[in-house]
Amino acid sequence: EPEVTQTPSHQVTQMGQEVILRCVPISNHLYFYWYRQILGQKVEFLVSFYNNEISEKSEIFDDQFSVERPDGSNFTLKIRSTKLEDSAMYFCASSEGRQADTQYFGPGTRLTVL
């Protein structure tokens, strides 16, 4: 069964450093998403991406964040200058279409900012 994959599984970085989290969505899916989950808290929406542009973003997704689909398979989330409060699990998700289509989540990248 097709799955969303993410690399790395765990990333440790120093405050102020840039990180890039990588995702490979399910191959026939057209919509891509990033969510984050701070330890012990709920899953929060960051951004959705379709047709090579951001379709929606949350208030969390400020100028420090960017997303890109650099080729036909990868989808990346970049955090330009990490802060301690960026420490969280970051999940990539994809869906085939938009209206009520199920979003399938990848295994996540645990980001630890020191």
Next chain:
Amino acid sequence: GQNIDQPTEMTATEGAIVQINCTYQTSGFNGLFWYQQHAGEAPTFLSYNVLDGLEEKGRFSSFLSRSKGYSYLLLKELQMKDSASYLCAVREGYRLSFGAGTTVTVRA
């Protein structure tokens, strides 16, 4: 904004039935989803409702009443592996807005 409420914890016995309620107040609605999440893992899709009524998928069923802003997830014939957090999520536009999750503990 969104307000999605579900109980924090529930405990049940192996083989029993548990019902997890979810109430929501959201500015938009494109469907209600239930996900299972084991500690340290990704949410895994269980069920969704976009119209009122009951959807059944094996041991899991989900119900939706849009007029009441209410859904429940029914887990039947509980197994030890069902011990997990169950997340209620409302789709608004492109985004899923999640509740805080209900931790279900299944006891032998």
